[in-house]
Amino acid sequence: MNKVDLVPGRSGAGLSALAPIQDYLAELHAGVSQVTGGSPADYIPELGKVDPALFGISIATVNGQVYAVGDVDVPFTIQSVSKPFMYGYALQHYGRLRVLEQVGVEPTGEAFNSIVLDEVLNRPFNPMVNAGAIAVAEMMQGDTQAERIANMLDLFSSLAGRKLDIDEAVFASELATGHRNRAIAYMMLNTAMIERDPNEVLDLYFRQCSVDVTCCDLAIMAATLANDGRNPLTHKAIFDTQYVRDILTVMNSCGMYDYAGEWAYEVGMPAKSGVSGCIIAVIPGQIGICVYAPPIDKQGNSVRGIRVCQEISSEFELHAFNNRTNVRSVIRRDYRANLVRSNRLRTPEERKILAEEGRKVAVLEAQGALFFGSTEQLLRRLSELAATSRYVIVDFKRVHLADTSARKLVVRAAQSMAGSKTALVFASIADDGPLDRLTRSLAEHEQVNRVRQFRDADAALEWCEDQLLAGANHRLGTKFSVPQINLFKGLSPDECRVVESIIKPLVFEKGDVIMREGDEAKLFFVLARGTVSVEIKVHGKGDRRKRVASIGPGLTFGEMALLDGGKRSADIIANDRVVCYGLGVEALHELSGAHPNIMITILSNLTREFSERLRHANEEISVLE
Numbered sequence: 134m135n136k137v138d139l140v141p142g143r144s145g146a147g148l149s150a151l152a153p154i155q156d157y158l159a160e161l162h163a164g165v166s167q168v169t170g171g172s173p174a175d176y177i178p179e180l181g182k183v184d185p186a187l188f189g190i191s192i193a194t195v196n197g198q199v200y201a202v203g204d205v206d207v208p209f210t211i212q213s214v215s216k217p218f219m220y221g222y223a224l225q226h227y228g229r230l231r232v233l234e235q236v237g238v239e240p241t242g243e244a245f246n247s248i249v250l251d252e253v254l255n256r257p258f259n260p261m262v263n264a265g266a267i268a269v270a271e272m273m274q275g276d277t278q279a280e281r282i283a284n285m286l287d288l289f290s291s292l293a294g295r296k297l298d299i300d301e302a303v304f305a306s307e308l309a310t311g312h313r314n315r316a317i318a319y320m321m322l323n324t325a326m327i328e329r330d331p332n333e334v335l336d337l338y339f340r341q342c343s344v345d346v347t348c349c350d351l352a353i354m355a356a357t358l359a360n361d362g363r364n365p366l367t368h369k370a371i372f373d374t375q376y377v378r379d380i381l382t383v384m385n386s387c388g389m390y391d392y393a394g395e396w397a398y399e400v401g402m403p404a405k406s407g408v409s410g411c412i413i414a415v416i417p418g419q420i421g422i423c424v425y426a427p428p429i430d431k432q433g434n435s436v437r438g439i440r441v442c443q444e445i446s447s448e449f450e451l452h453a454f455n456n457r458t459n460v461r462s463v464i465r466r467d468y469r470a471n472l473v474r475s476n477r478l479r480t481p482e483e484r485k486i487l488a489e490e491g492r493k494v495a496v497l498e499a500q501g502a503l504f505f506g507s508t509e510q511l512l513r514r515l516s517e518l519a520a521t522s523r524y525v526i527v528d529f530k531r532v533h534l535a536d537t538s539a540r541k542l543v544v545r546a547a548q549s550m551a552g553s554k555t556a557l558v559f560a561s562i563a564d565d566g567p568l569d570r571l572t573r574s575l576a577e578h579e580q581v582n583r584v585r586q587f588r589d590a591d592a593a594l595e596w597c598e599d600q601l602l603a604g605a606n607h608r609l610g611t612k613f614s615v616p617q618i619n620l621f622k623g624l625s626p627d628e629c630r631v632v633e634s635i636i637k638p639l640v641f642e643k644g645d646v647i648m649r650e651g652d653e654a655k656l657f658f659v660l661a662r663g664t665v666s667v668e669i670k671v672h673g674k675g676d677r678r679k680r681v682a683s684i685g686p687g688l689t690f691g692e693m694a695l696l697d698g699g700k701r702s703a704d705i706i707a708n709d710r711v712v713c714y715g716l717g718v719e720a721l722h723e724l725s726g727a728h729p730n731i732m733i734t735i736l737s738n739l740t741r742e743f744s745e746r747l748r749h750a751n752e753e754i755s756v757l758e
C-alpha cells in the first residue's frame with residue numbers, strides 16, 4: 134500500500150508534474166520494498182504484533198516541506214528515537230556541564246541494552262544506550278510523576294508540531310517485561326548514577342519509548358534538529374543551536390549502537406534507530422529523514438531503514454564529510470570609485486575630480502556565509518585593496534551569516550587598520566538581521582578603530598566621494614546664482630537676468646516631499662542649498678521605496694517637465710533644510726517667444742547632461758557585470 138496524503142506542505146505522488154524528489158522517493162520505496170530480512174522486535178510482546186510489511190519514507194526540509202511515500206501516517210511507538218530528544222531537553226534545562234556529570238559521550242560499541250557503565254567517571258557511557266537514556270530520563274523536570282509525564286509529552290508534541298500520546302498497550306508491555314532495564318537502573322542506583330526511585334525513572338523511560346508517532350512526525354522532529362532546534366512547521370524554538378550540535382554529535386557516534394562505525398562510513402549522517410523499526414537521520418541545514426519498516430536486524434536497526442538511508446546518502450551526496458564549502462565565492466567583486474560612482478548626481482567639476490581621485494576608494498562586495506575560511510579570504514583581499522586605497526568599503530549586503538569566528542576576525546581587522554592611512558568603511562550590516570552581532574561588535578569599536586558604518590554601499594560611497602571632493606578643496610556648499618547652474622551654462626548675462634525674473638525661491642524642511650510621483654509636472658527646480666533624495670516605488674513590494682539618486686547644490690531636478698510636461702516619475706524628498714528655485718515650465722516656454730536662445734541653451738545643456746549620465750551608466754554596467 135502506497136498511501137500518500139495530499140495535504141498542504143506535503144508533497145505526494147502526482148501532486149504536480151514537477152516532482153523530482155517525490156518521484157525519486159516513489160522509485161526508492163518500490164525498489165527497497167523488495168528487500169527482505171530481519172523481523173519485528175518481539176522482546177516487547179506488543180511490538181511483535183505489528184504488520185511487518187509496513188514501510189514509509191518521509192523527508193522534511195528545514196522550510197517545512199514534507200515529502201512522503203508509503204505508510205507515513207501509521208502510528209508506531211518512537212522507542213529509542215526518543216533518546217536524542219530527551220538528551221536535548223536535559224541540555225536545554227541543565228546545561229552541558231551538569232548533563233556531562235550525569236552521562237558521558239563515549240560510544241560503547243555494544244548493544245543498546247548492554248549492561249556496561251563507566252565506572253571511572255561513575256556515569257553511563259552515552260545517552261543513546263539504555264543506561265544513558267535512563268539516567269537522562271531522571272532529569273525530566275516536574276514535582277510529581279504526573280507533571281514529569283506531562284512535560285515529557287509536551288516536549289515530543291512540540292517537536293512533532295501536534296499533540297502526541299502514549300500507546301498504553303506498548304507501555305504496559307514494556308513495563309511488564311523490561312527486567313533488563315530494571316537491572317540497569319538498579320545498578321545505577323547502587324553507584325548513585327541515579328538518585329530517584331528507579332521504578333519512577335523507568336516509568337518515565339518506558340513511557341517516552343511508548344509515545345506514538347508517525348513517519349512524518351519523526352521527519353519533522355529530525356528536521357527540527359536540521360533547523361538549529363526550531364520546528365520547521367510551527368517555528369517554535371525548542372533547542373539552542375549549541376545543544377543541537379551536542380545532540381547530533383552523540384547521534385553520530387552512538388546513535389546506531391554497535392553499527393555506528395559502519396553507518397558513519399557508509400551513510401555519514403547523524404542518526405538514531407528505534408526497535409519499532411524507525412530510523413531518523415539529520416542533514417544539518419537541509420533535511421530530516423525518517424524511514425519506518427518494522428523488521429530489524431540483530432543490532433536493532435530497521436533493515437529497510439538502513440538501505441533507504443544508504444541509497445539517499447549516495448544518490449544525493451549527503452555524507453557529512455562531502456566538502457561543499459567554497460571559501461573563494463565569498464568575494465562577489467571589487468571595483469573602484471573612479472568607475473562606479475554613488476547615486477549622488479554630481480556637477481561636471483565634481484565628476485572630473487572623482488574620475489581622477491576615485492581610484493583611492495575601493496569597494497569590496499562580500500557574499501554568502503562568513504565563517505573562518507571565507508572570512509580569511511575576504512580579509513586577505515581587503516588587505517590587498519587597503520595597500521593601494523585611502524578608503525575601503527566592505528559591502529555586506531549579500532552576506533546572510535557571520536559566525537563568531539568571522540566576527541572576531543573582522544573586529545581584529547578593524548583594530549589593525551586603525552593605525553593605518555586607510556579608513557575602513559562598512560555597509561549594509563543591518564542591526565536587526567543575521568549580522569546584528571557583527572554590527573554591534575563594530576559599533577563598540579567605532580571610536581577607537583575609526584570604523585564607519587553606513588546603511589548601504591551607496592551611502593558609504595557618497596560619503597567617501599565627499600571626502601575626496603573636500604580633500605581636493607572642492608566646495609560642496611551653496612550655489613546661488615543662475616550662471617553657476619550647469620543647466621544655464623552658455624546663457625548671456627541678459628538671458629540670465631530674464632531667467633532670474635521668473636525664478637521663485639522656495640524653502641523646504643527635512644523630510645518634506647518636494648514633489649510626488651504621479652503629480653502634474655509644472656515646475657522644475659534648481660537646488661541652491663542642501664540635498665534631496667529621488668525615491669521610486671519598488672515594484673511588487675507594497676509601500677517600499679528605493680532611493681535611486683541624491684542631488685546636491687548646483688543641480689536641477691524635475692527637469693523632465695521641460696521635455697514632456699507629463700507626470701512626475703519619482704518622489705523628491707528633502708534630506709535636510711533645502712533652498713531651491715522653482716521655474717514654471719509654462720513661463721519658460723512663454724519667454725522663449727522673445728528669447729528663443731534661452732530654451733535652446735537649456736535643452737542642449739540638458740541633452741549633454743543626459744548623455745553623460747547614460748555614458749557613465751554604461752561604463753558602470755560594464756564594471757559591475
Ligand code: DON
Nearest residue numbers: 212213245342406407408433
Ligand atoms: O529499552 C528498550 O528496550 C526500548 N524501550 C527501547 C529500545 C530501542 O528502541 C533500542 N533501539 N534500537
